[in-house]
Amino acid sequence: MNNLISLIIFLIIFSSQxxxxxxxxxxxxxxxxQVIDGFGASTAWQGAxxxxxxxxxxxTLGYSILRVRIDEHKQWDNExxxxxxxxxxNAKVFATPWTAPADMKDNKQDKPGxxxxxxxxxxxxxxxxxxxxxKNNGVSLYxxxxxxxxxxxxxxxxxxxxxxxxxxxxxxxxxxxxxxxGSNIKIxxxxxxxxxxxxxxxxxxxxxxxxxxxxxxxxxxxxxxVIKSGKQFWMTEHCIDAGDFNSVMKTAEDIxxxxxxxxxxxxxxxxxxxxxxxxxxxxMLLFQNMQLTPKAFVIGHFAKFIRPGYFRVNSVSSNxxxxxxxxxxxxxxxxxxxxxxxxxxxEQFSINGGTLPSSFSSYIxxxxxxxxxxxxxxxxxxxxxxxxxxxxxxxxxVSV
Numbered sequence: 568m569n570n571l572i573s574l575i576i577f578l579i580i581f582s583s584q585x586x587x588x589x590x591x592x593x594x595x596x597x598x599x600x601q602v603i604d605g606f607g608a609s610t611a612w613q614g615a616x617x618x619x620x621x622x623x624x625x626x627t628l629g630y631s632i633l634r635v636r637i638d639e640h641k642q643w644d645n646e647x648x649x650x651x652x653x654x655x656x657n658a659k660v661f662a663t664p665w666t667a668p669a670d671m672k673d674n675k676q677d678k679p680g681x682x683x684x685x686x687x688x689x690x691x692x693x694x695x696x697x698x699x700x701x702k703n704n705g706v707s708l709y710x711x712x713x714x715x716x717x718x719x720x721x722x723x724x725x726x727x728x729x730x731x732x733x734x735x736x737x738x739x740x741x742x743x744x745x746x747x748x749g750s751n752i753k754i755x756x757x758x759x760x761x762x763x764x765x766x767x768x769x770x771x772x773x774x775x776x777x778x779x780x781x782x783x784x785x786x787x788x789x790x791x792x793v794i795k796s797g798k799q800f801w802m803t804e805h806c807i808d809a810g811d812f813n814s815v816m817k818t819a820e821d822i823x824x825x826x827x828x829x830x831x832x833x834x835x836x837x838x839x840x841x842x843x844x845x846x847x848x849x850x851m852l853l854f855q856n857m858q859l860t861p862k863a864f865v866i867g868h869f870a871k872f873i874r875p876g877y878f879r880v881n882s883v884s885s886n887x888x889x890x891x892x893x894x895x896x897x898x899x900x901x902x903x904x905x906x907x908x909x910x911x912x913x914e915q916f917s918i919n920g921g922t923l924p925s926s927f928s929s930y931i932x933x934x935x936x937x938x939x940x941x942x943x944x945x946x947x948x949x950x951x952x953x954x955x956x957x958x959x960x961x962x963x964x965v966s967v
Contacts, residue, residue, distance in 0.1 A: 589913050590886035594893045596900065596921030598881035603894065604799060604833040605659060606822075606870035607632030608852055612842050615645040620839070621652035623859060624852070628867030628938070630658065631875050634803060634835050637664035637697050637711075639677060639726065650706045659875075661710035662697060663758060663803070666728040677726040682734070691742035698752055710753035710777050711746060712803070713738065719760035730757075736769045739776070753777045758803055761785050768792055779803040787824040799832050806837035807862075810850040812934050812959065815861040819905045819961045820890060822869055826879055827892045836866060864938040868930065868963045872901045880920075886912055889956060900924050900966040906956040918950035924966030927952075933960035943967065 607630045610616055624630045633653040635646040650660045666672070667682050667690050674680035682690055694711060701708055716723070717730035730738070735757060743754045755777040757767065761784020778798050782805030793800045802825045807814045818836075825831045840853040852863040877896030884891040888908035894901040906912050918924070929941040944964065946952045956962055 590884065590889065590915070592882060592884045592889070592891050592904075592914050592916045594880060594882045594891075594900075594902070594916065594918045596880050596893075596895055596918065596923075598920070599895075600879040600881065601800075601826075601830045601832055603826075603873055603875060603877045603879060603896075604801065605631030605875045606834050606866055606873070607634065607658065608836040608866070609634035609636070609804065609838050610646060610649040611636035611663075611838050613645075613649070613839050615648045616652065616839065617857070618652060620853065620857065620859075621649065621655075624839075624863065625653050625656040625658055627871075628863065629871035629874070630866065631656075631870060632833055632835055633658050633660045635660060635662050637662050637694070639664070639666050639668050643697065643700055647701060647704055647706060650701065650708075654706060659709040660701075660706060661712065661753075661755060661803075662701075662708055663712040663715050663755075664694065664697075664728075665715045666726045667693065672728060679721050679723055679727050679729065681729045682738075687738055687742055688745075691738075691745040694746045695748065698746065698750060702750065707750070708752050710755045712755040712758050712779065714756075715758050715804075716760040716781060717757060732765050732769050736773070739773050743773070743776075753799075755779045755801075755803075777801060781805060782821065782825070785829070787828040789828070789830050794830070800830070801833040801835065802829075802831045803833075803835045804837050805834075806851060808849050812861065814850060815865060815932075816905070816907055816959055816961075818862045819865045819868070820907060822866065823890045823892055823903070823905055826869075827882075827890070830879075834866075834869070836862070859937070861932055861937055864932045865961050867938055868903055868932060868961050871930075872899070872963055872965045873903075877901070884914070886914065888912060889914060895921065898922070900927075902927070902964040904954075904956055904962045904964070906958055906960045906962075909958050911955055911957050913953060913955040915953050916951060918946070923948075923950040926967050927964040928967050929954075930963045930965075931957070931960055933957050 669676050671686040672680045673683050720727040720729035758779045778793050779801045807817045822834050825834045841849040841851050850860050873894045877894045880893050882891050882893040889912050890905040892903050927944040
């Protein structure tokens with residue numbers, strides 16, 4: 568009797584485990600969502616980044632957007648160098664200031680404080696001078712931001728500048744054209760720290776705006792006012808401040824949520840390497856020895872194969888531990904699947920609509936593996952296949 572009871576308990580546990588670790592994914596290639604502008608990172612405070620690193624990120628891993636910093640003391644040569652290296656791979660380059668020059672601010676200092684009300688014109692000219700400096704040296708910027716995190720500026724422990732919603736609206740209305748004069752550059756705002764929806768709603772009334780947010784306090788859900796406006800919507804800064812592999816998986820989940828939940832058009836990670844005095848606990852995209860971290864490869868799972876101009880298409884996963892997003896463009900189908908669980912997951916895929924792929928190549932990042940190519944997968948004539956995803960892994964499937 569005891570053996571029978573033990574067997575029944577085992578079967579119940581096994582069955583429940585099987586149910587949790589198996590499911591179905593449906594993808595409809597005809598249900599297009601947002602267009603993808605790209606994926607990238609920032610070289611702010613990184614100095615002149617080496618050719619090798621930029622080639623690895625923007626060449627091998629396919630990063631397609633670079634965010635550079637507008638130094639308030641006009642030390643712009645290093646970022647110009649970084650921009651040129653990214654442009655070799657046709658990346659979009661945009662620029663962000665953290666503060667105006669001190670003499671334009673009320674407190675006459677680099678540290679947190681507002682722009683003087685009589686300096687709006689001079690600040691616009693200052694931003695225009697950065698655009699012109701890059702253009703005269705062979706780099707046409709895709710976009711320029713008005714300021715970094717205006718809603719967090721007064722609390723920040725670094726050089727920065729505050730802008731209220733009304734101040735930003737006034738500046739954009741009266742001086743955005745001055746910055747743009749003579750170029751096709753896009754004006755970006757508000758690059759707020761979190762969910763500053765009042766700031767979004769105000770600037771949506773204006774022209775020539777690329778809406779940008781940061782992910783530190785942002786709620787990952789669609790923004791109806793942004794979608795209705797038809798404007799580009801970018802996540803221009805976020806990172807997971809930790810150094811273990813769980814933070815790698817959280818980074819993958821973060822990108823998935825930005826694409827599949829909030830429907831951003833682009834995702835830009837924060838800086839390449841933590842330059843703080845004691846950075847050992849924080850893993851960014853580069854280790855302190857300048858080697859790529861797993862987080863750099865996780866971004867590559869999206870950037871390498873989901874190229875600018877691709878569309879995200881509708882995908883549904885029945886397993887909550889398997890995050891799946893799908894994309895199409897240039898005759899390709901790309902699927903990114905993230906197994907957040909501690910056990911492998913075997914999933915049945917069903918693809919319909921459009922031209923169905925006959926096979927997929929596959930790439931995986933997990934503990935001990937960085938962007939490693941795996942065996943190809945055959946797809947049946949009906950657009951179905953089964954794939955097993957290892958625990959704590961990121962997998963990209965690309966039609967061939």
